[in-house]
Amino acid sequence: MRDVYIASSSMINISRHFNRGYKELAGAVVKDVVEGASVEQLDYMVVSSMLAESSLNQLDLATILTQHLGLKPMPAIRVDTGESSGLAAVEIAYSLITAGRADTVLVVGVEKATEFPTRVTNRFLSKVLDYEVEVLRNITPPNYAALIMKEYMKKYRVSREELTVWPVKMHDNALRNPYAQLKFKITPSKVLNAIKISEPITLYDMFPIGDGAAALILASSRVARKSGKEVLLVRDVVSATSRPLYLRDDITRFESLATLISMLRRKYGFRIDDAVCEIHDSYSIYAYIILEELGIARRGASYKEVENLVYVNVSGGLKARGHPFGATGVYQVSEVYNVMVKGVGGVKFDGAFGLTHSMSGPDYNSRLCLLERVV
Amino acid sequence: MRDVYIASSSMINISRHFNRGYKELAGAVVKDVVEGASVEQLDYMVVSSMLAESSLNQLDLATILTQHLGLKPMPAIRVDTGESSGLAAVEIAYSLITAGRADTVLVVGVEKATEFPTRVTNRFLSKVLDYEVEVLRNITPPNYAALIMKEYMKKYRVSREELTVWPVKMHDNALRNPYAQLKFKITPSKVLNAIKISEPITLYDMFPIGDGAAALILASSRVARKSGKEVLLVRDVVSATSRPLYLRDDITRFESLATLISMLRRKYGFRIDDAVCEIHDSYSIYAYIILEELGIARRGASYKEVENLVYVNVSGGLKARGHPFGATGVYQVSEVYNVMVKGVGGVKFDGAFGLTHSMSGPDYNSRLCLLERVV
Amino acid sequence: MRSSISIFWRRKDSYYKVLLTRCKRCGRASFFARDVCPYCGSSDVSIVKSSGRGRVVSYTVSYFRTDSNEEYLPLVIALVRLDEGVYVTGELRDVEPAEVREGMEVEAVLRRYSSDDPYGLIYYGLKFIPVIKRC
Amino acid sequence: MRSSISIFWRRKDSYYKVLLTRCKRCGRASFFARDVCPYCGSSDVSIVKSSGRGRVVSYTVSYFRTDSNEEYLPLVIALVRLDEGVYVTGELRDVEPAEVREGMEVEAVLRRYSSDDPYGLIYYGLKFIPVIKRC
Numbered sequence A, B: 001m002r003d004v005y006i007a008s009s010s011m012i013n014i015s016r017h018f019n020r021g022y023k024e025l026a027g028a029v030v031k032d033v034v035e036g037a038s039v040e041q042l043d044y045m046v047v048s049s050m051l052a053e054s055s056l057n058q059l060d061l062a063t064i065l066t067q068h069l070g071l072k073p074m075p076a077i078r079v080d081t082g083e084s085s086g087l088a089a090v091e092i093a094y095s096l097i098t099a100g101r102a103d104t105v106l107v108v109g110v111e112k113a114t115e116f117p118t119r120v121t122n123r124f125l126s127k128v129l130d131y132e133v134e135v136l137r138n139i140t141p142p143n144y145a146a147l148i149m150k151e152y153m154k155k156y157r158v159s160r161e162e163l164t165v166w167p168v169k170m171h172d173n174a175l176r177n178p179y180a181q182l183k184f185k186i187t188p189s190k191v192l193n194a195i196k197i198s199e200p201i202t203l204y205d206m207f208p209i210g211d212g213a214a215a216l217i218l219a220s221s222r223v224a225r226k227s228g229k230e231v232l233l234v235r236d237v238v239s240a241t242s243r244p245l246y247l248r249d250d251i252t253r254f255e256s257l258a259t260l261i262s263m264l265r266r267k268y269g270f271r272i273d274d275a276v277c278e279i280h281d282s283y284s285i286y287a288y289i290i291l292e293e294l295g296i297a298r299r300g301a302s303y304k305e306v307e308n309l310v311y312v313n314v315s316g317g318l319k320a321r322g323h324p325f326g327a328t329g330v331y332q333v334s335e336v337y338n339v340m341v342k343g344v345g346g347v348k349f350d351g352a353f354g355l356t357h358s359m360s361g362p363d364y365n366s367r368l369c370l371l372e373r374v375v
Numbered sequence C, D: 001m002r003s004s005i006s007i008f009w010r011r012k013d014s015y016y017k018v019l020l021t022r023c024k025r026c027g028r029a030s031f032f033a034r035d036v037c038p039y040c041g042s043s044d045v046s047i048v049k050s051s052g053r054g055r056v057v058s059y060t061v062s063y064f065r066t067d068s069n070e071e072y073l074p075l076v077i078a079l080v081r082l083d084e085g086v087y088v089t090g091e092l093r094d095v096e097p098a099e100v101r102e103g104m105e106v107e108a109v110l111r112r113y114s115s116d117d118p119y120g121l122i123y124y125g126l127k128f129i130p131v132i133k134r135c
């Protein structure tokens, strides 16, 4: 298997970009990432945009982008795994290079989540659950986060107030991230008293709706060596699916994530203490569970350790950096790349590994990307 | 690079399956293809379903299918390249195996194109063109086929009547295909006098709307050897994009397809005369152009050779087998597999190669899959 | 018309009755009628009708607004353990949000799911309501 | 509401005027306003306004029905070569389908593109009409 490196990354600030369409957002990061990569040609483009068909009325968005950007005859594909589509794009790009089918792959995650009023975008977003079994029966994604949160509080005797530590921390982190959507501090009481989304979940337990675009160029060793980019290796990208919530024996566990992290541990002897991480905290409660599944904290006790976590969601996470659905997984990898190679807002990680976790719904599918420093 | 074989294939008849949802259609072919493969486990599922979000209100359809079919924790992904999504799924499955990331990949193409009235499905289908530049300005896919057909007739001085030979032939072929949607003979006058879609294109120059599902299991040599399936090798799957119609210098050419076929010729010394082919004849005129790009016929003269073509679209093609969008590319590979290995309706191909061509819009993107007989 | 009438119609038995898939291979029962067992993938299943009765395990009062649900907010969404031991998530009606309790006995009855666009249909299906104790 | 008002509004200059992207690198001009040249990918482009005049190269009379266009059928869709030498596909109005001819002189004027769902907006944009010769 051939090694894969990150040759370049680019992001724009996540925001309600009313004046820019998906072509402008994608165009901006593509231009920037190409300039940063110093590679001679691009062999393939992998695109993720979760709401392309619903919000943009666009199928085959990948081809339309090659047309718009004058990239013909570059092969291109769009992938969809719901909210984890961005990391799925990285996964496919990685596979194309390890397969020897490409030496350089352009990964573009772009989302226009604000083309319609929020209540319409909320309906589009609900399509990540099973339409026939869940959505038609009026169940929406935050309802599941709420049920999981209540079960977690009951099981581990944790109070609602104790679970405010995550969003507060994420807002603090976002202050240092130039690309973050929510750049202001919040307090525990602000979390508790914000408008309810699905109680006990409030507005500040949930990601904001925003537009964004991020791009990466992945390169084979051959190309990375030539351009001096043999720095950060994409060691692996793995993924798994799990059962719907109502078929789970324990709703406070994320089984597919558990499967994946133990796979990476076994395969690479990798320890989570050696890693800087970006995790999929679409709702506060998911952050606590993910921290526990990854082995960063003990079960039922992760909220106690949040304040001391320096290298988890340096970006501010989905909570405060934002969650431009199909772009999120690409942002995460770009962020880990930056914090390992250049430093972000005064934080630089000098350890060996970077890990990003992306999922759709409550771990309906999860994906992990393991990055490793080479020099 | 590791070799990839077809271990098993399955199809259902294309039809208006009012009583069966996408889960039942996919479930039927998955059950069948798994039984046919004699492999111990499946490592990955790649799904294509072009109208999943529009017609089914379903994102992350791949995960939802693993949940429905009890396939947890199998990793799964949906790919979208418009009308060629089915072959894009084969392309990604092939890459996952050559990359060493999987030994067996389940490919599922499933489409429910009849959940809404045809005029609604027609709007969904139009999303393969650029929404902002083309669709919003009232341009639909058959309009482009019509403009190309008129230009072709003018350039090569071919009459409308001469171009009826393709659909007539396709309906003849479909009679032998148990999975075909349109199983009746037509005549040139029936084509000419059918209702107009976008003149000079009539109803019989165009694919019918139908539901379908097809599945393949691709396997690495290691697995294929064990189960005695080292028969048909997936030699390569290649893809390219091209410019929108209004930016083309010659609209009677399909440039991305031309790029791909010359790539395969160069790389494998493969000759089209040694191959049985399935091509993407969404409109009659596209068939003539594709035959010419592939080198099966001379430019402007393909209609003269159609009657003698025995090994092109044995299935009846999109025209008469049908075009269940996201499933079509998977049907094509299954059909070539069948005609090379078992024979279909009395036709068996004993030559070395099989070729399938799938595209979206008028060659907005094209994909080619080259199959090669090993024993 | 956002929802396909066909999709709804095809599954109507599952919306009008609480149906379970009982697997002969792994022995587990699961909510919704399916032709494969979502636990083990076996096709050796039978569809059985649940009593529709159970108890609230947990619930949430939802204010999450979509353009399909806005006229019904807030919704109470509950995780219910049916008497058959099977879990199901669904909507709870005919009770004030403040009066819902964990452990509350509930039963399934037919209610309106949602109306579609102005010219669309109204979909009906099962929701849970508190069991009224007859003294 | 099927189309986003924002999408339409953001591109309104391109719907209300015939705009071309002229590339300083490869020298080609192309239909629609873009910030990159669709021929060569260069960002060194300028947006210029076309006269909106040209000739019909080819056309088709379309009966292809969608739930967005059914009240306007049949549509005449033409491939037009603008006086600037640039090709564009678009709708031709104010002429009977039987009277359209290749080579016909046309010019761009503002017309209704489509109405959205019952509560949606009406979108206007450029279409081509025959040039009326002033004697």
Ligand SMILES: [Zn+2]
Binding pocket: C023, C024, C025, C026, C027, C028, C037, C038, C039, C040, C041, C042
């Ligand atoms: Zn079972």
Ligand SMILES: [Zn+2]
Binding pocket: D023, D024, D025, D026, D027, D028, D037, D038, D039, D040, D041, D042
């Ligand atoms: Zn240029």
